Amino acid sequence: MALLQIVTYPEKSLSMPSEKVDIIDDEIRQLIHDMAETMFHESGIGLAAPQVGVNKRILVYDAKSQDPDDDGSEQKITALINPEIIQSSGSQLSENEGCLSVVDFRADVKRYEQVTVKAQDMDGNLVEFDAHGLMAVIMQHEIDHLDGILFIDRISTLKRAMYKKKRMKQLKEETAS
Numbered sequence: 001m002a003l004l005q006i007v008t009y010p011e012k013s014l015s016m017p018s019e020k021v022d023i024i025d026d027e028i029r030q031l032i033h034d035m036a037e038t039m040f041h042e043s044g045i046g047l048a049a050p051q052v053g054v055n056k057r058i059l060v061y062d063a064k065s066q067d068p069d070d071d072g073s074e075q076k077i078t079a080l081i082n083p084e085i086i087q088s089s090g091s092q093l094s095e096n097e098g099c100l101s102v103v104d105f106r107a108d109v110k111r112y113e114q115v116t117v118k119a120q121d122m123d124g125n126l127v128e129f130d131a132h133g134l135m136a137v138i139m140q141h142e143i144d145h146l147d148g149i150l151f152i153d154r155i156s157t158l159k160r161a162m163y164k165k166k167r168m169k170q171l172k173e174e175t176a177s
Contacts, residue, residue, distance in 0.1 A: 003038050004053075006051055007050070008100075009101055009150065010168075011101075013053065016148045018048075024081060024123070024124045028056075028081070028122075032058060032122060036079070044100050045138060046062070046142045048143075050145050057082045058081050059079070060077050061078055063076035063077060083118070084117070084119070087116035089113065090112055092110075092111055093110060094108065097151050101150065102151065102152055107151070114136055115130070115131050117129055
């Protein structure tokens, strides 16, 4: 396994829709394992392939997010290939939402309370499940990545403009040093 480089805003590839995965082969499985290792290394709870520079409809998430009683002693991942939200309902505020690709910024984001997700697992089997609460937020956030949408695209124009200005200044300072 290998740690992958996280692509960060304002990288243009983050706003491109991802391509469907037609064949689940060893290369795709290796990518999934590398994505999982990277996600855990960066203390994330979800990671989409575009965030590591791969334009494929693949995401991984920390399966413990489904079980609040899990003591956290073991890392558990789930991978979804070609996921899509086929049904949604309710409303919740995802407080203090963040993203490994959106450096140094968190915001409240309106999300659905419940989503039904349809996808393939690593073996190509079709899976369909309902996600509620935090899991619903993770699914919406990561599937947004696959559609070329960042969570900052879902906040007010003013807050987004302030973040963009701060990030550009940060990048300029990094290049100057």
